[in-house]
Amino acid sequence: MDNANWQVLLLMAVFSGLVLWKIASAKRGQGLYIRPIPGLNAIEEAVGRSAELGGPLLFHGGVADFTNVQTLAAVGILEHICKTAAKYGNRILVTTAMPVMVPIWEDVIKASFAAAGRPELASQSEVRFISPAGDLTALGTTQVLVDEKVSSCFLFGAYDYTSLLYSEGGQIAGCMQIAGTSDYYQIPFFVASCDYVVMVEELFACSAYLTREPTMLGSVVGQDYGKLFLLLLILTGVICATVFGPSNPLNLYEGILRF
Structure with a gap:
């Protein structure tokens, strides 16, 4: 249960929120882009x-x-x-x-x-x-x-x-x-x-790509947004660790990299 912490809970909430947001957007008729396959x-x-x-x-x-x-x-x-x-x-x-x-x-x-x-x-x-x-x-x-x-x-x-x-x-x-x-x-x-x-x-992503069904399409796009968020989180942690180092009084990079 080492991974059952508040950071994982927060990350799950962010990912779920992004997926639900994009599903709702697709059901409202908003055009969601998936690159050509x-x-x-x-x-x-x-x-x-x-x-x-x-x-x-x-x-x-x-x-x-x-x-x-x-x-x-x-x-x-x-x-x-x-x-x-x-x-x-x-x-x-x-x-x-x-x-x-x-x-x-x-x-x-x-x-x-x-x-x-x-x-x-x-x-x-x-x-x-x-x-x-x-x-x-x-x-x-x-x-x-x-x-x-x-x-x-x-x-x-x-x-x-x-x-x-x-x-x-x-x-x-x-x-x-x-x-x-x-x-x-x-x-x-x-x-x-x-x-x-x-x-x-x-x-x-094939079924979403071929059918354009809102729930599947929104799920795929929402997951991509989640991956982008995770990438930005990692880059932010790397920058904090590189620039501030262990002397950073807030230790921001430690909290970020724990994800």
């Missing part, structure tokens, strides 16, 4: 490319189950991809190594196509459980990419050492690929083999 902007381009070439889309939601926050982010992205695909008449293939995720992906596809007014596309789409082994699922996904003549491939979620196997499969099939993960040690492999990569915290 090229990988998300390219989703419609990838879906349109697939429609032109006549092939399906392939989506892989990572190697983790629904308890992983990256998988939750991937669900929101798949929903957006389905709604975009509904405009072009694309069908979607989803591959997974986790049986528990099969009904979840199926429900997302059905609900998204129905919301877009194209429920018939859900019956043409398919969720394929390949194998509980990550290596075999990656190889099986490559086979699906080649056999189904997939034109665009989306890789979003948590990834392990198999990340390069998935993305290289897309390269073999000649797909346009968009990937996203917060597993920073896998990002170099995606950068080397994909057209666009959504990196680290960008993945968690």
